[in-house]
Amino acid sequence: xxxSMLPIxxxxxxxxxxxxxxxxCPSRMCSxxxxxxxxxxxxxxxxxxxxxxxxxxxxxxxxxxxKRSLPTPLSWKNxxxxxxxxxxxxKLQRPLQTMTQSHHRKAEAYNRPFFDMNTKNSxxxxxxxxxxxxxxxxxxxxPASTTDAQALxxxxxxxxxxHPAWSANATIYEVNVRQHTPEGTFNAFAEDLPRLKELGVxxxxxxxxxxxxxxxxxxxxxxxxxxxxxxxxxxxxxxxVQDYYKINPDFGTEADLRALTEAAHALDMKVILDWVxxxxxxxxxxxxxxxxxxxxxxxxxxxxxxxxxxxxVTQLDWENGRxxxxxxxxxxxxxxxxxxxxxxxxxxxxxxxxxxDFWEKARRQLEEVxxxxxxxxxxxxxxxxxxxFDMSYGWEMHHIMNQVGRGEWSxxxxxxxxxxxxxxxxxxxxxxxFVTNHDENAWNGTIEERLGAxxxxxxxxxxxxxxxxLVYSGQEAGMTKRLRFFEKDTVQWGDYAxxxxxxxxxxxxxxxxxLWNGTHGGQPKFxxxxxxxxxxxxxxxxxxxxxVAVNLGDEDAAMALNLDDSYxxxxxxxxxxxxxxxxxxxxxxxxxxxxx
Numbered sequence: 151x152x153x154s155m156l157p158i159x160x161x162x163x164x165x166x167x168x169x170x171x172x173x174x175c176p177s178r179m180c181s182x183x184x185x186x187x188x189x190x191x192x193x194x195x196x197x198x199x200x201x202x203x204x205x206x207x208x209x210x211x212x213x214x215x216x217k218r219s220l221p222t223p224l225s226w227k228n229x230x231x232x233x234x235x236x237x238x239x240x241k242l243q244r245p246l247q248t249m250t251q252s253h254h255r256k257a258e259a260y261n262r263p264f265f266d267m268n269t270k271n272s273x274x275x276x277x278x279x280x281x282x283x284x285x286x287x288x289x290x291x292x293p294a295s296t297t298d299a300q301a302l303x304x305x306x307x308x309x310x311x312x313h314p315a316w317s318a319n320a321t322i323y324e325v326n327v328r329q330h331t332p333e334g335t336f337n338a339f340a341e342d343l344p345r346l347k348e349l350g351v352x353x354x355x356x357x358x359x360x361x362x363x364x365x366x367x368x369x370x371x372x373x374x375x376x377x378x379x380x381x382x383x384x385x386x387x388x389x390x391v392q393d394y395y396k397i398n399p400d401f402g403t404e405a406d407l408r409a410l411t412e413a414a415h416a417l418d419m420k421v422i423l424d425w426v427x428x429x430x431x432x433x434x435x436x437x438x439x440x441x442x443x444x445x446x447x448x449x450x451x452x453x454x455x456x457x458x459x460x461x462x463v464t465q466l467d468w469e470n471g472r473x474x475x476x477x478x479x480x481x482x483x484x485x486x487x488x489x490x491x492x493x494x495x496x497x498x499x500x501x502x503x504x505x506x507d508f509w510e511k512a513r514r515q516l517e518e519v520x521x522x523x524x525x526x527x528x529x530x531x532x533x534x535x536x537x538x539f540d541m542s543y544g545w546e547m548h549h550i551m552n553q554v555g556r557g558e559w560s561x562x563x564x565x566x567x568x569x570x571x572x573x574x575x576x577x578x579x580x581x582x583x584f585v586t587n588h589d590e591n592a593w594n595g596t597i598e599e600r601l602g603a604x605x606x607x608x609x610x611x612x613x614x615x616x617x618x619x620l621v622y623s624g625q626e627a628g629m630t631k632r633l634r635f636f637e638k639d640t641v642q643w644g645d646y647a648x649x650x651x652x653x654x655x656x657x658x659x660x661x662x663x664x665l666w667n668g669t670h671g672g673q674p675k676f677x678x679x680x681x682x683x684x685x686x687x688x689x690x691x692x693x694x695x696x697x698v699a700v701n702l703g704d705e706d707a708a709m710a711l712n713l714d715d716s717y718x719x720x721x722x723x724x725x726x727x728x729x730x731x732x733x734x735x736x737x738x739x740x741x742x743x744x745x746x
Contacts, residue, residue, distance in 0.1 A: 310537050311513075313580065314522035316420070317540060318670040319663075320352040321656045322526075324587055326623040327356060327401055328385065329633050332640050336406040340413050347417045349626060349649065350656025353524065354414055355497050357588060358388040358424045359407065361398050363431020366462045369636035384636045388424075389499060390431040390462040394483040404491075411492050420494035422524060423487060427480055428503040429455055429463040442474045443467060455503070468505050481512045488519045495524035501539070502529035509538035526582065532575050541580035541667075544617055547571065548584060555601040555608045555702060561685040565676050568616060578668040581617035585609050586625055592635040597625070603735040604702045606651055610721060610737035613655035614698045615674060615687070618667050626652045654721050662741055664689040664696045679709055684732065686711055693744040696720075701732040708732075717742045 323346060331338035346354070362385065369384020385400070397404060411421050430436055432452055436443050445467040447453045452464040471477045487493040495516075501509065509525075516523045527539040534542055550567050553559040571581065584590075585608050586597050597605040613619035624633070624641035628648040633639045659665045664672045674687040683703030689696050697717065701707040713726030722738030724730055732738055 311535070311540070313540050313578075313668065314524055316352075316522065317524055317580070317667060319660050319666045320420075320618060321350055321659055322353040322355055322582065322618055322620050323349075323351040324355045324620060324622045325357065326588055326633065326641075327359065328388070329639055329641050330623045334400060334638065334640075336402040336410045340410045343413055343417055343419070347419060349621075349653050350660060351419060351621075353420045353422060353494075355422050355526070356424060358391060358426060358499075359397055359401055360388075360394060360426075361392040361396050362386040362388060363390040363392045363433050363462060365432040367636075368462045385638060386636055387462055389426050389460075391426050392431045392433060393435045394480075395435075395486060408491055415492065420524065421492075422495040422497055422526065423493055424499060425484065425496040426463075426499045427466070427508075428468075428500045429460065429465050431462065432464050434464075436479075437464065440475070440479070443471075443476045443479070445469075468503075468508065471505070471508065477508050477511060480508070481515045484512050485515055485519060488516055488523065494520065494522075495526070495540075497526040497528065498539070499528050501527035501534065501542075502531050506531070506533050506538060509534065510536075513538050532579070535575060535579040541582050541618060542575070544571070544581040544583045547581070547612075547616070548590075551585065551608055551612060552600055555604040557683065557702065560682040561700075561702065562682070564611075564615070565685060568674055568676075571616070572673065577673065580667045582620050583612040583615065583617040584620040584622070585612050587620060587622050588633075588635075591622065591629070592632055596630055596632060598630055606648075607700050607702060607735055607737040609648075609651060610655065610698065610739065611700050613652075614658060614665055614689075614696065614739065619655055619659060621652050621656075658696065658720060658739065658741070662696050663691040663694040666691065677709065677711060679707075681707060683707070684709060693746060695742050695744065697740045698737065699730060699732050699739075700737045701734055704734050706731050706733050713740055716744070 325339065327336065327339055328334045330342065364386070367384055367386040367390070369386060388398075397407060401407075414421050437452060443466055444452055445465045454460050454463060455465045466476060467474065468476065471480075484496065488495075498504070498509070509527075513523070513525060516525075525539045525541070527534045527542045529542055530545050531542065547564075547567060550559065550563050554561055554564055575581065585601065585605065590600070594600060597609075601608050624643070626649050627641060627643045627646050629641060631642070633641065663670065670691070672689040672691040674689050677686040677688070679686055681703070684699070684701045684707035686697065686699040686709050688698075695717075697711060697713060699709050699711065699722075708729055708731050710729050711726075712728055713730065715726060717726040717740040719725060720739040720741045722732070722736060724732065724738045724740075726740050730738065
């Protein structure tokens with residue numbers, strides 16, 4: 151195994167990189183003001199410090215603390231406590247449950263787990279939710295007049311990035327290759343392409359297809375027992391990438407992937423790959439051949455990303471990525487799959503942890519091969535939309551939808567969030583809307599667990615309110631179980647119970663310009679509905695109009711929508727009228743095309 155080849159102590163080339171004086175501050179707990187004020191430093195646990203930290207020390211210290219604060223040259227705080235883990239010596243590890251249980255208990259109050267596989271949500275979305283609490287704590291009163299978000303955010307997005315023409319009314323489907331079929335292979339999944347085409351899928355997002363690392367592999371019956379024991383059959387996390395240029399043999403061969411891509415293209419569907427650029431497996435090819443790409447700890451060892459429990463991966467050093475060659479190496483790997491396999495773009499994992507200028511460089515390089523490449527960021531960073539990404543996660547909207555769907559927040563929370571999103575990101579930034587995905591299903595629960603009786607209504611809301619709708623493997627089957635993340639756990643398709651629902655949502659997005667992405671479509675104007683649980687809006691573009699009404703309450707809701715006979719019922723089966731009675735826990739949609 152390559153595990154034996156991993157460095158346990160700092161190699162000579164690492165000394166050349168960090169400098170032989172890197173040991174002057176082994177604890178990284180010194181106060182910079184001690185040196186600027188020429189005071190004798192206090193004694194620390196690891197001993198007295200004999201010389202001031204270097205500039206590189208300051209940069210690395212900043213990287214270790216960026217989750218907590220923005221340090222200044224005159225104000226340094228102790229870095230957060232290191233986790234009870236030694237990535238290269240399992241004998242030094244303590245049981246992980248003792249650390250994670252309290253974290254998960256704290257996280258339950260926020261309805262999200264503590265920095266584990268589902269931590270992928272950008273911290274920006276958390277700040278957005280806090281801002282929402284400050285602005286909407288007054289309760290559930292509805293707006294006195296309609297809200298027009300179209301006027302907000304115009305021109306905020308750079309003209310440098312042009313979305314692919316085919317993406318204007320595109321829909322997206324996340325493929326869990328491992329769990330989608332009993333075989334868990336490309337070839338088996340390819341047989342399902344005609345059904346997905348009929349469902350209305352335009353973009354197939356394949357979860358990571360690369361070989362999975364073996365060192366520190368996660369798994370086990372207990373989801374908190376992350377470290378695999380000897381003899382375990384765990385398949386590990388697909389986000390622990392061993393080699394960016396190879397394919398997980400469990401999925402098939404290079405020829406199988408080419409055949410899948412060609413078959414999808416023949417059905418006019420695009421294929422994008424899930425790309426993990428922030429970290430690699432501990433036994434990745436690069437940990438042996440390019441140690442200079444990685445962020446090492448004080449002892450010269452590889453380390454997991456700071457502030458996470460992602461014990462199966464080690465952090466790449468993006469701060470020094472230009473000098474080390476990491477920028478070029480990662481961009482070349484991205485280009486390889488576009489050039490050699492006809493891949494149409496990428497979904498980029500925890501994109502905010504990688505410098506934006508790298509993503510901009512990579513985008514330019516990919517466009518030289520495919521001018522219509524499509525890029526999705528798992529992040530909520532407005533600057534990403536300037537030149538790097540076409541679409542980003544609607545994390546803030548998703549979390550608000552969870553709260554509203556459970557009846558914990560008023561629908562006003564959503565009404566106020568829409569113009570805020572447009573103002574932050576610009577009207578032409580594509581946003582991905584979803585009620586579930588691989589993280590949500592595995593770690594936060596099924597749609598039924600999180601939304602109860604409002605699951606279908608929230609699916610209609612997420613597919614028509616704004617952005618591009620996502621469906622995850624098994625969602626159209628009405629999946630009622632959490633798929634295991636580290637082991638084989640095939641989707642139970644049954645009779646595809648929710649196919650009509652998601653087929654209709656996709657069709658609405660295809661056929662109605664009002665629901666198209668970015669500035670191709672229209673922004674929602676909300677009706678003044680005096681309710682904490684019911685809401686309605688209209689979107690219009692060109693001659694096309696779409697009206698949506700959603701009732702999340704336990705009783706029927708009467709809404710004055712003033713719909714005449716020119717509107718046609720598209721979902722919900724309710725005839726248009728001046729006042730519409732929407733049943734509890736349902737949604738209704740009407741469309742019309744006005745005469746020129």
